Amino acid sequence: MTLIKTENLTKIYSDGKVQVEALKSVNLEIEAGEFVVVAGPSGSGKTTLLNLIGGLDKPTDGKVYLEGVDISLLKRDEMADFRLRKIGFIFQAYNLIPVLTAFENVELPLILLGISESERRKRVMEVLNLLEIGELADKKPNEMSGGQQQRVAVARAIVTNPSIVLADEPTAHLDSKTGAMLIDLMQEMNRKRGITFVICSHDPQVIQKAGRLIKLRDGTIEDDKKFW
Amino acid sequence: MKFFLKFAWRNIWRNKRRTLITILAVMFATSLTVVMRGLQLGSYAYFIRTIAGDYSGYIQIQRAGYKDDPSLRKTFHFTEDIKNLLDSNRDVVAYSPRLFANVLVSSGENSYGGLIYGVDPNFEVKYSNFHNKIVKGKFLNSSSSGEVVLGYKLFQNLRLNIGDEVVILGQGIDGGLCDGKFKVVGVVKLGYTELDNMVIFMGLKDLQDFLYAENRVSVISVLLSDFDRIEKVKKNFSDILNPKGLVVLGWDEVMVELKQTIDFDNASGILFLAFLIILVAFGILNTVSMSVFERFNEFGISLAIGFKNQKLALVVLFEVVIIAIIGIIIGCFLGGLVNYYIIKNPIVLTGEYASVYEDFGFEPKLVSSLNPRIFVNTALSILFISLISALVPVYRVYKLEPLKGIRYT
């Protein structure tokens, strides 16, 4: 099943006089269950692509279909709901809300979904245990290491059973060992739960784990290889 | 909802110092407002009680038309029915039937205009404080006959001594002139120059005989147990007395000038407090703006994972409300304590202020009030202004786009 489809996806940033064509008519299809790594040098448009797919930004031209839905047609609140139900996000750093514990951070999307307290508790603990971070439940982000924070971010991204998780340089702020563990974890979630991952990164460790590697350069797809 | 409140609560304590300062500011404004309003409303109540207690009464019974034409023709009979009505109402503390007359008073060569207060000592002593304001001689009593008490200035002007006789010339109810001799038994200092210059207290019976106005009175001043009884009793009495050609007026309708003075003072007090509250509003605006500003990145991430803008804005609004309510509650409590203390231990004025008070017949003290209205109005105004001042930052959160937030840092 095609999960994501982009059609002539184009993004031009213009601040004043300077215009930057960050994405140039990108056509891309991603199937459910894939483990995609988007690589490419700095400024090649990785983040731009991810933001457009996640509906965080609007394309200058072209379309994004998520599960067949043209997301440009969604209103602001509908898009928020769509993200809540279908998409998990993992950012580089400062993913978590500082005043909430790990448990509460993971619980947050479930609260927004209006799920009952007992059901929330069950699902949060299940995910935390799955990621082997149950003991972090009552810790606040500033009491956790960077790697632990990113694991909690993964837990928050997958707790709603989204169709897709979008991760932008999730290992950028981690040492290589912790980074490797994190990417292994994401792969495990991909295998165990069938969640589709699209990860932007120029971290070799991440690229090496890719099920499909898309290389971007100057806003176009330079290379697209499937490994499994 | 519970979660959003918890979330707001935690956010507040993120920057303890800033939050505490804001709460302190709200608290300060609240307690200052409560104390100032307490002093104002307390003083008004005291003034009204003192003045109404001697003169107009909380309510007053007159004949219709007397207010515009206070002449003898507009007097009325103080009947048993009216007496029974007043005696049987539990809110009535005391009352005094009075007959007024403008006369000429002379002694030897000297003549002055005078205003006779015809009062029944039996009622009057229970009602007013005039008998406590005697500076020479004595006040009238139930056996007084042919006796008068004069305002001290009039007494001086006429160059009298206690025990001297004065000649009073007036116009009876039938329009004919009448005159009589009366013995001066006392001198009173009321504190109002105008009255001290012309007042003559005379037994009600004496005056009625003098003016051929048997059993007639100009007004009946009535004292009630509390201000808040005024409307009810007024209504009640009006229903019964209006058909008889009588009207029942509140103190504010009788003493229009006092009412205006109080209204003006009240308005200027409120203006000052409005200014104070606006200062607090800027403090809150500043706090909320800063705390929102610092969290743009976090808000961006919250929006990205599916938090809706309106819910984020609601959380920020909760934060403001919580801060405001904490400040308001503590402020009301502290302000209330101060007011309570001032009520129990009135601030005694000295110097110039004191003499002004004394000239007007007041005790030179500042009193306060614990009227619930003060607390409710203060709390609502400050809460309202807090919400208003939070609108701009809250609106920014409402309009925030996820990427703007995330990119912010």
Ligand SMILES: Nc1ncnc2c1ncn2[C@@H]1O[C@H](COP(=O)(O)OP(=O)(O)OP(=O)(O)O)[C@@H](O)[C@H]1O
């Ligand atoms: N908000 C923006 N305004 C203007 N130009 C932007 C904006 N965001 C990105 N760009 C430009 O668009 C191009 C692509 O940027 P993008 O962030 O997508 O690259 P990237 O591959 O994610 O780079 P990096 O590896 O450094 O994160 C760059 O030239 C960048 O300068």
Ligand SMILES: [Mg+2]
């Ligand atoms: Mg990037």
